[in-house]
Amino acid sequence: MDHFLYKSGALHAEDVPLAEIAATVGTPFYVYSTATLTRHFQLFDDALDGMPHLVCYAMKAASNQAILKTLADLGAGMDVVSGGEYARARAAGVPGDRIVFSGVGKTKEEIHTALSEGIRQFNVESEPEMAVISQVASSLGVVAPITIRINPDVDAKTHAKIATGKSENKFGIPIARAREVYAHAASLPGLKVVGIDVHIGSQLTDLMPFELAYNKVADLTEQLRADGHEISRLDLGGGLGIPYTRSNEAPPLPVDYGALIKRTVGHLGCEIEIEPGRLIAGNAGLLVSRVIYNKSGEGREFLILDAAMNDLLRPAMYDAYHDIVPVVEPEAGAEMSDVDIVGPVCESGDTFAKQRPMPPVFPGDLVAFRSAGAYGAVMASEYNTRALVPEVMVHGDQFAVIRARPTFDEIIKRDTLPEWL
Structure with missing residues (x-):
């Protein structure tokens, strides 16, 4: 059992709509209950x-x-x-x-x-x-x-x-x-x-x-x-x-x-x-991401997200399965179609799911990876100079950022040039 449920057609973390968190901290982000x-x-x-x-x-x-x-x-x-x-x-x-x-x-x-x-x-x-x-x-x-x-x-x-x-x-x-x-x-x-x-x-x-x-x-x-x-x-x-x-x-x-x-x-x-x-x-956390593009390939449809393998490594490393659901509850009987759900990193391994049945989602829509609380944020990296995903904790109708997303300036300033440069 977890405390991530649809209420009035919108996925919530306890009593907080996920869309409200996304509007505050941006995507992708981890959220814990x-x-x-x-x-x-x-x-x-x-x-x-x-x-x-x-x-x-x-x-x-x-x-x-x-x-x-x-x-x-x-x-x-x-x-x-x-x-x-x-x-x-x-x-x-x-x-x-x-x-x-x-x-x-x-x-x-x-x-x-x-x-x-x-x-x-x-x-x-x-x-x-x-x-x-x-x-x-x-x-x-x-x-x-x-x-x-x-x-x-x-x-x-x-x-x-x-x-x-x-x-x-x-x-x-x-x-x-x-x-x-x-x-x-x-x-x-x-x-x-x-x-x-x-x-x-x-x-x-x-x-x-x-x-x-x-x-x-x-x-x-x-x-x-x-x-x-x-x-x-x-x-x-x-x-x-x-x-x-x-x-x-x-x-x-x-x-x-x-x-x-x-x-x-x-x-x-x-x-x-x-x-x-x-x-x-594990089931106390979600990874929330936003759809960037719908892309048609040769006999395949791709759903390209702003989350990537550096944010959630388990699918690439362990062939792990995560339920991926729209944050806006699909209508009853919504038509499903098979899509490959992928991230923007320049590797074919940056794939979360292949031929996964999904209801219609479009650029700008939010999706949530269920059961992402364990071995998610702790295994994340800044591969491709992608900022570490922020973490958010929810308590009832309150939420707080418990790890902020670093800026690119903060990431780059960690590098030190040797004196000969």
Whole structure:
């Protein structure tokens, strides 16, 4: 469910007409619904009711300060994967003891910062990383809480570029070596093992891969405890998918995911951490664009928009599908025609949809990309010297620009000419 609905024939974000935002900030722009973000976080929090837990929002999905503060005020922790994301989380007022640091390539500088300012835990991905964390922690005279990410060799049945739990993926330590690696961690100064971490991929639409992975985690927990390790936390990752289409085949609900967690690992008495990102932010955001041209090609019709692949990369990178709808509600029974929906960037990859049935839309009309809140603005670039898309947040009948569109002067002034020029 989201809060982007047609009212009196016009698409709204909560109680704000999208056309009103477009008139104020121009197009294209991203818009987020506070009510949708809140509802989706609470679904996960409620799903784990009755067991100690922390919902750590995976902020790589959408990391604007307004989104982070909205979720942090609800009690969310944050899952970060870089020093920049850590700084964003802290700037949003998230205390260090609610920040989990993931990622395969943490640097000494990032580790030093997190240990100095506060961290809930590092999710360790390799033995070399473990050694560096131990070294930095010892130099600071502190103890670094860690989990070790195990790779359970479970096929998440998702896109190859977002699968993370198979043996050939770069993430984690093979589960067959887990006891050996945990023993090594226990021998290093400056480290305290607090639990196990697992994350098998993104946009999962079936609970079975989760069940396979979590059963392996439960067995490993028993083995590690028998070896003398204190396993008090299980970080079970994120990855639950969202419905990118309006079909009847919806992914599992958070309540079903929560029931699975309770069934597979609830008997272990561990604090549970989960790291949802896409399901919290995805359907909470739209990308709104304006039609520039209708173009007729050889046996094809093109709809050319002012949004491009640099604004929303997912279709070009993942062959991802987004519903694209007119902001003015089409008349009942409006004739549909197949069009290729494209942007103005000089690449054939700048294509959002091919042969997509659309009602009539014309130059100047607004269209909205649904389910664009996750991995939209955060992956945007200034390719072709196109300004980064502004971001807007809606709260009831109010809206605010939460990231402004830079001017061309601001973009160009970031360049510095060398003295010989």
